[in-house]
Amino acid sequence: MSYETVRDVDPAVADALAAERDRQNDTLAMIASENHVSEAVLEAQSSELTNKYAEGYPGERYYAGCENADTVEQLAIDRAKELWGAEHVNVQPHSGTQANMGVYLAVLDPGDKILSMELEHGGHLSHGHPANFTGKTYDVEQYQVDEETGYIDYDGLRETAEEFDPDIIVSGYSAYPRDIEFEEIQDVADDVDAYHLADIAHTTGLVAAGVHSSPVGIADFVTGSTHKTIRSGRGGIIMCDEEYADDIDPAVFPGSQGGPLMHNVAGKAVGFKEALEPEFEAYAQQVVDNAKALGERLEEHGFSLVSGGTDNHLVLVDLRESHPETTGKEAEKALEEVGIVLNANTVPGETRSAFNPSGIRAGTPGLTTRGFDEPATREVADLISRVVDNHDDESVKAEVADEIDALTDEYTLYE
Numbered sequence: 001m002s003y004e005t006v007r008d009v010d011p012a013v014a015d016a017l018a019a020e021r022d023r024q025n026d027t028l029a030m031i032a033s034e035n036h037v038s039e040a041v042l043e044a045q046s047s048e049l050t051n052k053y054a055e056g057y058p059g060e061r062y063y064a065g066c067e068n069a070d071t072v073e074q075l076a077i078d079r080a081k082e083l084w085g086a087e088h089v090n091v092q093p094h095s096g097t098q099a100n101m102g103v104y105l106a107v108l109d110p111g112d113k114i115l116s117m118e119l120e121h122g123g124h125l126s127h128g129h130p131a132n133f134t135g136k137t138y139d140v141e142q143y144q145v146d147e148e149t150g151y152i153d154y155d156g157l158r159e160t161a162e163e164f165d166p167d168i169i170v171s172g173y174s175a176y177p178r179d180i181e182f183e184e185i186q187d188v189a190d191d192v193d194a195y196h197l198a199d200i201a202h203t204t205g206l207v208a209a210g211v212h213s214s215p216v217g218i219a220d221f222v223t224g225s226t227h228k229t230i231r232s233g234r235g236g237i238i239m240c241d242e243e244y245a246d247d248i249d250p251a252v253f254p255g256s257q258g259g260p261l262m263h264n265v266a267g268k269a270v271g272f273k274e275a276l277e278p279e280f281e282a283y284a285q286q287v288v289d290n291a292k293a294l295g296e297r298l299e300e301h302g303f304s305l306v307s308g309g310t311d312n313h314l315v316l317v318d319l320r321e322s323h324p325e326t327t328g329k330e331a332e333k334a335l336e337e338v339g340i341v342l343n344a345n346t347v348p349g350e351t352r353s354a355f356n357p358s359g360i361r362a363g364t365p366g367l368t369t370r371g372f373d374e375p376a377t378r379e380v381a382d383l384i385s386r387v388v389d390n391h392d393d394e395s396v397k398a399e400v401a402d403e404i405d406a407l408t409d410e411y412t413l414y415e
């Protein structure tokens with residue numbers, strides 16, 4: 001086969017790919033679920049393994065020619081076990097959502113009951129939202145954070161669980177800035193005879209590095225995305241005790257997926273190897289330190305943080321007090337114009353709507369990958385404040401855009 005580049009074959013896509021590389025290099029990725037993988041992970045993900053069908057699991061495949069797929073998947077599994085201390089690992093879920101689907105399919109029947117956090121309080125679509133298959137398949141009840149404190153209302157969770165009698169309780173969130181008391185939730189699950197699924201999609205890297213509590217060995221099932229704080233190949237992962245292995249594996253394949261995306265599994269294996277290096281622990285700690293610095297500086301500028309701070313990689317800003325006339329979408333748009341890419345987000349007790357919410361969510365995994373420390377992150381907080389205060393002022397935005405250019409030139413990303 002002659003070797004042709006994307007540019008040779010398809011200039012339109014080549015242009016978009018080059019533009020995306022430039023966009024990532026030239027802006028600050030502060031969407032809390034995003035990160036930048038290494039060139040090694042990128043290389044693994046674009047390997048010839050994309051061509052291979054490897055239905056089944058290492059050593060037990062339905063097709064011939066799987067020896068290299070076996071090697072790669074087994075490495076990913078072994079490294080994941082070491083990273084998170086799990087007895088059994090499935091690295092085939094195509095995404096965090098597919099990982100959750102695998103768990104539900106393994107232990108629930110249609111119509112069974114899920115108790116999970118409300119989306120507007122930080123939960124995820126795949127935890128039972130009406131627009132998601134979970135909301136259409138299962139009977140869903142939700143718990144909340146305490147709107148005064150911003151922390152999970154563990155007493156409310158218990159009361160709801162006792163009334164609702166769920167089959168599974170889901171912990172782990174998309175927009176919750178605090179550590180999670182997995183043991184407390186497990187106690188509730190034990191008392192109401194429910195399974196406990198801890199979805200650590202956002203915090204996989206922090207948990208692996210020991211800078212966030214781990215649900216492994218506490219919750220029955222732990223799921224995650226593999227491309228967020230753990231910074232490996234794109235996809236999902238399920239962890240559980242050995243006793244559930246024969247429920248989980250068939251629920252992923254053939255239960256809810258076909259052939260695994262082996263190129264992504266290779267990306268997971270490479271990213272997990274990187275995460276086993278001592279530098280990753282320092283990275284994860286810096287992610288948390290930077291989020292704290294970001295939050296504290298924003299508070300100094302008068303912003304109000306849900307829960308008054310953060311223990312993890314993100315801050316959730318409630319704009320209603322400091323900027324009552326500014327919506328999250330307006331802030332998001334103005335910030336994107338200057339090169340700070342984050343997202344508008346609902347806040348507990350939301351008074352606007354999911355499409356035009358009152359908050360913004362900002363994460364530090366991407367900045368930290370670029371080498372940002374606390375002083376540099378405080379600078380970013382200063383710029384966020386200037387832009388949100390002056391979101392209609394083109395000259396302020398032009399000045400800030402120049403400062404972002406200087407920062408992205410200093411903290412380089414992809415060559």
Ligand SMILES: Cc1ncc(COP(=O)(O)O)c(C=O)c1O
Pocket residue numbers: 033095096097098123124126172173174175199200201202225235236
């Ligand atoms: C808590 C939680 N679970 C699951 C997911 C879904 O992950 P994916 O986008 O990989 O399907 C997310 C995504 O951000 C999440 O925040």
